[in-house]
Amino acid sequence: MNRISIVGAGPGAPDLLTIRAQNRIQNADVLIWADSLVSPEIIEMVPKSCEIIPTSSLTLEKILPLLIDRFNQGKKIVRLHDGDPCLYGALSEQICRLNDVDIEVEVVPGLSAYQATAASLKAELTIPGLVQTIIISRASGRTGKPYKENLRDLAALGASLCLYLSARHVEEVQEELLKHYPAETPVAIGYRISWPDEWLEIVPLQDMAKTSKKQKLIRTTIYLVSPALKRSRKRSRLYAEDHSHLFRQRKGP
Numbered sequence: 224m225n226r227i228s229i230v231g232a233g234p235g236a237p238d239l240l241t242i243r244a245q246n247r248i249q250n251a252d253v254l255i256w257a258d259s260l261v262s263p264e265i266i267e268m269v270p271k272s273c274e275i276i277p278t279s280s281l282t283l284e285k286i287l288p289l290l291i292d293r294f295n296q297g298k299k300i301v302r303l304h305d306g307d308p309c310l311y312g313a314l315s316e317q318i319c320r321l322n323d324v325d326i327e328v329e330v331v332p333g334l335s336a337y338q339a340t341a342a343s344l345k346a347e348l349t350i351p352g353l354v355q356t357i358i359i360s361r362a363s364g365r366t367g368k369p370y371k372e373n374l375r376d377l378a379a380l381g382a383s384l385c386l387y388l389s390a391r392h393v394e395e396v397q398e399e400l401l402k403h404y405p406a407e408t409p410v411a412i413g414y415r416i417s418w419p420d421e422w423l424e425i426v427p428l429q430d431m432a433k434t435s436k437k438q439k440l441i442r443t444t445i446y447l448v449s450p451a452l453k454r455s456r457k458r459s460r461l462y463a464e465d466h467s468h469l470f471r472q473r474k475g476p
């Protein structure tokens with residue numbers, strides 16, 4: 224059965240693609256890609272005969288007929304998004320409309336920007352006794368963020384907070400976060416993580432906006448705000464000697 228493959232390209236570096244994503248790209252007849260965010264190095268993997276269509280200047284009304292037309296020609300289509308398609312990728316609106324015309328899709332996951340950033344930092348975002356929750360959100364920009372998800376309330380949890388699409392609003396973001404996180408809370412600012420020009424720095428929350436402005440960050444920037452970014456030697460129960468579980472008996476009395 225033919226279907227359209229919606230594929231996560233990961234954060235940028237081609238060797239961070241999943242094997243399944245690489246396989247779909249290498250066998251595509253048509254590749255419709257988010258050219259403002261996906262690395263051109265990944266596009267080089269398509270076969271010579273592949274039709275390549277960038278989407279940065281297209282609307283959904285332009286993209287859908289392309290997908291439907293090429294699908295009806297029996298082509299193998301890859302719709303390539305950056306990171307993981309489940310996050311800020313306009314996935315749902317495409318799948319609903321394709322299903323309306325009886326076109327099936329598969330979704331191939333990708334590594335999201337927050338995961339690649341944590342890896343670059345060699346950081347664990349869930350440290351026992353310190354923080355066990357990760358929130359993924361964004362600044363309230365132009366795209367319908369529900370009011371009850373406002374940053375002030377999210378910050379009240381003190382969790383590891385991963386902020387996408389927020390560099391343009393960094394001053395108001397910092398102001399909101401400072402209402403709950405201490406001013407010295409570490410914030411990792413990551414620009415084009417895993418690209419050749421990656422820039423990544425940890426600063427105190429109170430310097431988040433100042434540093435972003437100084438670096439002139441507007442696009443492709445992620446913020447990880449987390450008490451976990453201060454290295455911690457706190458122990459998990461998982462590997463504790465006095466803790467038993469299905470695969471290991473506890474030592475001692």
Ligand SMILES: C[S@@+](CC[C@H](N)C(=O)[O-])C[C@H]1O[C@@H](n2cnc3c(N)ncnc32)[C@H](O)[C@@H]1O
Binds near residue numbers: 307308311442
């Ligand atoms: C439209 S959203 C898509 C997110 C993507 N689906 C993901 O899972 O990473 C684009 C935003 O993701 C973040 N982003 C994506 N790739 C990034 C990278 N390599 N480095 C830093 N931030 C990145 C930035 O906040 C950027 O503005």
